[in-house]
Amino acid sequence: MHRILMVEDDRNFRKTLTSLLASRFPSLSIEEAGDGQEALEKVKGFSPHLIFMDIKLPGENGLSLTKKIKGLYPQIVVVILTGHDLPEYKEAAYQSGANHFASKHASSARDILGLVESILIDL
Numbered sequence: 001m002h003r004i005l006m007v008e009d010d011r012n013f014r015k016t017l018t019s020l021l022a023s024r025f026p027s028l029s030i031e032e033a034g035d036g037q038e039a040l041e042k043v044k045g046f047s048p049h050l051i052f053m054d055i056k057l058p059g060e061n062g063l064s065l066t067k068k069i070k071g072l073y074p075q076i077v078v079v080i081l082t083g084h085d086l087p088e089y090k091e092a093a094y095q096s097g098a099n100h101f102a103s104k105h106a107s108s109a110r111d112i113l114g115l116v117e118s119i120l121i122d123l
Contacts, residue, residue, distance in 0.1 A: 002120055005048035006032045007039040007065070008081075009057050013104070017052065017081075017112070024113050025120070036060030043069055048076060049123050050116070053098070055082040055089060063096040070097030077119050081107075 004021065008014040011034065018030050031046045033039035035058040042048070051069065055062040066078050077100070080093040085103035093101045100115060107115075 001027055001029050002050065002123060003029045003031070003046055003048045004116075005039065005042050005046060005051045006030065007034075007036075007051060007057065007062065008032070008054045009034050010054075020109055020112065021116060025116065034058070036062075036065045039065060040068070043073065043076070050077045050079065050119055052079050052081045055080060055084055055093075063092050066093070066096040066098050077123070079115065079119075081112075 006014050006018055008017070014032050014034070018032060021028060022030060031042050031048070033042050037059055053062040053066055057065070062080060066080065069076060070078060078098045079100040079102060080098045081102045081104060082089060083104045085106055090101045102112065102115065
């Protein structure tokens, strides 16, 4: 069973994305975190295969959190999913160790589901 962690401070967006993935991939185990500290605790206890990471989070930002997580657990696939669809954010995401970058505004549900499907095939 594949495990996904949603790290997103916007509760409504987090729940919507979780519901979307659960409806398409019912065998997934999905946990949620609303801030960096909670995310680190969930990574240690839940051992996700895939993390959706927002950039703007309470406390630690998603880029530094990604760098920290990838340093400890390089096998975890991290997708930066943010509303900040700018080239400098994309570059910073990859420099932080993210495997993928997606825009909340430019990515459709179909795009996100396709990305998850392609990632799960490779796990």
